Amino acid sequence: MYNHILSIILFTPLAGAILLLFVPKDNKGAIRWIANIFALGGLLVSLPLVPWFWDKRFESGFKFVEGAANNWIPSIGAGYVLGIDGISFLLIMLTTLLGWISILSSWTAIENRVKEYYIWFLVLQTGMLGVFMALDFFLFFVFWEAMLVPMYLLIGIWGGPRKLYAAIKFFLYTLAGSVLMLLGILFLYFHHHTYTAAATGVGEYTFSIEKLYQTAPHIYSDYGPYAATLLFLSFFFAFAIKVPMFPFHTWLPDAHVEAPTAGSVILAGVLLKMGTYGFIRFSLPFFPGVLLHGRVRFWVMTLSVIAIIYGALVSLMQKDMKKLVAYSSVSHLGFCTLGIFALSPLGLSGSVIQQINHGISTGALFLIVGILYERRHTREIAEYGGISNVMPVYATITMIMFLSSMGLPLLNGFIGEYSILWGTFMQKDIAGHPGWFWTAWAVPGVVLAAAYLLWLYQRVFFGTVTNPKNEKLHDLTPREIATFVPLLIMAFWIGLYPKPFFQILEQPVNHLVATMQEQQEPPAVNASAPTAAPVAVSRAISPPAPIRKAAASTKGKN
Numbered sequence: 001m002y003n004h005i006l007s008i009i010l011f012t013p014l015a016g017a018i019l020l021l022f023v024p025k026d027n028k029g030a031i032r033w034i035a036n037i038f039a040l041g042g043l044l045v046s047l048p049l050v051p052w053f054w055d056k057r058f059e060s061g062f063k064f065v066e067g068a069a070n071n072w073i074p075s076i077g078a079g080y081v082l083g084i085d086g087i088s089f090l091l092i093m094l095t096t097l098l099g100w101i102s103i104l105s106s107w108t109a110i111e112n113r114v115k116e117y118y119i120w121f122l123v124l125q126t127g128m129l130g131v132f133m134a135l136d137f138f139l140f141f142v143f144w145e146a147m148l149v150p151m152y153l154l155i156g157i158w159g160g161p162r163k164l165y166a167a168i169k170f171f172l173y174t175l176a177g178s179v180l181m182l183l184g185i186l187f188l189y190f191h192h193h194t195y196t197a198a199a200t201g202v203g204e205y206t207f208s209i210e211k212l213y214q215t216a217p218h219i220y221s222d223y224g225p226y227a228a229t230l231l232f233l234s235f236f237f238a239f240a241i242k243v244p245m246f247p248f249h250t251w252l253p254d255a256h257v258e259a260p261t262a263g264s265v266i267l268a269g270v271l272l273k274m275g276t277y278g279f280i281r282f283s284l285p286f287f288p289g290v291l292l293h294g295r296v297r298f299w300v301m302t303l304s305v306i307a308i309i310y311g312a313l314v315s316l317m318q319k320d321m322k323k324l325v326a327y328s329s330v331s332h333l334g335f336c337t338l339g340i341f342a343l344s345p346l347g348l349s350g351s352v353i354q355q356i357n358h359g360i361s362t363g364a365l366f367l368i369v370g371i372l373y374e375r376r377h378t379r380e381i382a383e384y385g386g387i388s389n390v391m392p393v394y395a396t397i398t399m400i401m402f403l404s405s406m407g408l409p410l411l412n413g414f415i416g417e418y419s420i421l422w423g424t425f426m427q428k429d430i431a432g433h434p435g436w437f438w439t440a441w442a443v444p445g446v447v448l449a450a451a452y453l454l455w456l457y458q459r460v461f462f463g464t465v466t467n468p469k470n471e472k473l474h475d476l477t478p479r480e481i482a483t484f485v486p487l488l489i490m491a492f493w494i495g496l497y498p499k500p501f502f503q504i505l506e507q508p509v510n511h512l513v514a515t516m517q518e519q520q521e522p523p524a525v526n527a528s529a530p531t532a533a534p535v536a537v538s539r540a541i542s543p544p545a546p547i548r549k550a551a552a553s554t555k556g557k558n
Helices: 005-020 028-046 049-055 086-105 114-133 137-146 148-158 163-200 209-223 225-242 251-258 261-271 273-286 294-316 321-342 345-376 392-406 412-425 435-442 444-461 478-496 499-517 545-557
Strands: 063-066 082-084
Touching (some): 005 028, 005 063, 005 082, 005 086, 005 114, 028 086, 028 114, 049 086, 082 086, 082 114, 086 114, 086 273, 086 345, 086 499, 114 137, 114 148, 114 261, 137 148, 137 163, 137 209, 148 163, 148 261, 163 209, 163 225, 163 251, 209 225, 209 273, 225 273, 225 294, 251 261, 251 321, 261 273, 261 321, 261 345, 273 321, 273 499, 294 435, 294 444, 321 345, 321 412, 345 392, 345 412, 345 499, 392 412, 392 444, 412 478, 435 444
Antiparallel strands (some): 063 082
């Protein structure tokens, strides 16, 4: 089990989906039980990974590696290779937790085509886990696309009144980004062959991510800044759409509002993290020369700040609770991208922790909205008032998760936001501006988050019950409480004792920052001027000296 723990975690949900194929569709009770058992099983089989990874947390490189390069489709250099570091470990544990909570929350919410619903949800779970585990680009892209169809169907079949519009919009946006990323992957694939051929005389075709780490940074020197920037943008657009960053966010509110509650939880909690994970795993180590260029970094930092402020301001104006939470995701994930592109250890660690926090807090917020919607079939804020009088347990949990989302000290949101802001503030120069300049623009997002969340709470929960339809609403059931308990535990754990999470992230974050810091600031972009080769991306992943010399001599001959 130890040697194949990642494969076991990966395929447990898929095994449940396959088993459901043989269950009669009319036996809804059995279908629900099987789906919940396999979702819980996926969480349980991932728990041994916690102590095993903890023992390896300070070791360099990827852990629990399975498979080998080119062992899957040797003719094209694709392999079944899995492995994790501290960043992907935390996201995997978040995925298994939210996957079980989402499926448990669907027990009474889904009545039509129950069998298909749970099958697609379990397939989606496998795709999400595969993205965080894959160390082969071909395998990564398969899992990346495998998430697209299940989420499209979850929105398009079990969504709200405008479900088809929202599903198609989600599909087209994500597919457009995927096509661009595929072109970028192919460029890296062929560049690796060219580079190794120049170095050794025998070119290697491979999709191995670890091997591409060695050659991808040389694109900046081999092809010039313009080509490297275009290649960076092919990945940037794919990940920016998935986050989503401003101005690629317009698909998100529609998808959230129309998706079923569980779909919104998993969309906000996990799927959006694919974008930020892509930035950390690929954009930073593949294109350090591009990201260190002042103009590029200025724009990615600016887009992050705009997302923080814009998302919060638009949330203030919403009359629909679910749309308010959806726009708040744009703001919160703006903090995550701000921490990533600040390129400081604390900022990057805070960004990953904030991604976990967002999954916990915003996932809980969508569950909270979904519970009211199941009882009243409306999400209009004006329809409510005085709910704390009839649903006191529900009101208490809601207040805790609201405080968590707005970053109150002693809860998880504070740790992530403070780390990001402090990590950004401490940077002496970010795209020609001191770190405090970017921090000053981002801080109002914290204040606005408190404004729209507290105002929402006041309108929905305080005062007397003004709408007769709300007088007999029943409080949370034991099953509904069970969906919140692990989220509450995690919110307080991260808020009170975040040290283990920072230790888990220490090695991969420090290595990544060292990779970026070893790059020299590239010169101003000039199409007619020759460009100097950047310093090797990292001592740990730099190609041997003979390869660099061979590549340089080949370039000189050309």
